[in-house]
Amino acid sequence: MNVNGHPYRTIWLKPGDDHIVQVINQVKLPHIFEINDLASVEDVCRAIRDMTVRGAGLIGASAAYGMYLASLESSETGFQDTLRRAGNALKATRPTAANLAWAVDRMLGVIGAVESHSERCSVARQEAIAIADEDADYCRRIGVHAMPVISAISARKPGQTVNILTHCNAGWLAFVDMGSATAPIYAAHDAGIPVHVWVDETRPRNQGASLTAWELSQHGVPHTLIADNAGGHLMQHGLVDMVITGADRVTRNGDVANKIGTYLKALAAHDNRIPMYVALPSSTFDFALRDGVANIPIEERDGAEVRYMTGLTESGDIASVRICPQATPARNWGFDVTPARLITQLICERGLCDATENGILSLFPERR
Numbered sequence: 001m002n003v004n005g006h007p008y009r010t011i012w013l014k015p016g017d018d019h020i021v022q023v024i025n026q027v028k029l030p031h032i033f034e035i036n037d038l039a040s041v042e043d044v045c046r047a048i049r050d051m052t053v054r055g056a057g058l059i060g061a062s063a064a065y066g067m068y069l070a071s072l073e074s075s076e077t078g079f080q081d082t083l084r085r086a087g088n089a090l091k092a093t094r095p096t097a098a099n100l101a102w103a104v105d106r107m108l109g110v111i112g113a114v115e116s117h118s119e120r121c122s123v124a125r126q127e128a129i130a131i132a133d134e135d136a137d138y139c140r141r142i143g144v145h146a147m148p149v150i151s152a153i154s155a156r157k158p159g160q161t162v163n164i165l166t167h168c169n170a171g172w173l174a175f176v177d178m179g180s181a182t183a184p185i186y187a188a189h190d191a192g193i194p195v196h197v198w199v200d201e202t203r204p205r206n207q208g209a210s211l212t213a214w215e216l217s218q219h220g221v222p223h224t225l226i227a228d229n230a231g232g233h234l235m236q237h238g239l240v241d242m243v244i245t246g247a248d249r250v251t252r253n254g255d256v257a258n259k260i261g262t263y264l265k266a267l268a269a270h271d272n273r274i275p276m277y278v279a280l281p282s283s284t285f286d287f288a289l290r291d292g293v294a295n296i297p298i299e300e301r302d303g304a305e306v307r308y309m310t311g312l313t314e315s316g317d318i319a320s321v322r323i324c325p326q327a328t329p330a331r332n333w334g335f336d337v338t339p340a341r342l343i344t345q346l347i348c349e350r351g352l353c354d355a356t357e358n359g360i361l362s363l364f365p366e367r368r
């Protein structure tokens, strides 16, 4: 996607020095566009943990590049231990997004048995690039598959705008390019279908306000920022035609873990008979799990993220302010689980399917 007219992905190897991975620092957006160098597995772990990089697809791609850096750090002997330790460290950074362990295991499967150091590094480099390219391509395909859904809604209200509500950031910043929830929006907008996006601010870290609003602006997609709790009201008044969110982990029967608050949007959409779509690449499925509420690990983050808000001051500095009494404690769950029954359909790189085991396996028969 473009930033100030220049094409960017969210992660790449530094031109002229492919021992360095470069990423956009998402903690500083939308106020500062900064590119960070990651030179070690520890750098990658820190970037995932502090959310310099975030979003399921990008966490996976970052872990893949982290394993490439681990292969550079490995020696001829004992390299399997080095890779295993790196994989464990990366997997421990954040618990909910399925893409993280998926990417580490895929890298280990490809490079774990390569004896020669130089061959191992070259294979790891190729595989990390392949994972990143695949992520971008899968998001593009999600957009292609979902376009007919948006154009059908548009056809039912000729001359009017299709209003789409999204939560958090499942945009290109959360992946390598395009995004999952946003790929259909970009595809429809580029095809000339009038779309408008209601952007949930997404407390506590405000990925909607800071990231989704920023990337939609960069692409010229009409959008409006709303408070997290506004969605139900808009739905009751006919101002939302569809909801599209991303996902961090989806069970084999279609339960969806996504940013905290998604469940409430799904309940409101269900009550108002508004279609609720969840877009994801196959790397987000966890085919080993059936009961999302019981079994998906939900990250609990520092309560300080709830107690404080960060933004740009009038003088142009980025600052944090406390929004509650000094002694008030806070709890901060990062994700919730939307039961499959509340989801109209899943949108994957292979097409659309019902959020049921049969529906999902019809697209992924090799998982039967």
Ligand code: MRU
Pocket (backbone or CB within 6 Å): 054, 055, 056, 057, 167, 168, 169, 170, 171, 174, 180, 207, 245, 246, 247, 248, 258, 259, 260, 334
């Ligand atoms: O905590 P984050 O920002 O890494 O959370 C991930 C998300 O942005 C959302 O849950 C998103 O909708 C799914 S990630 C593609």
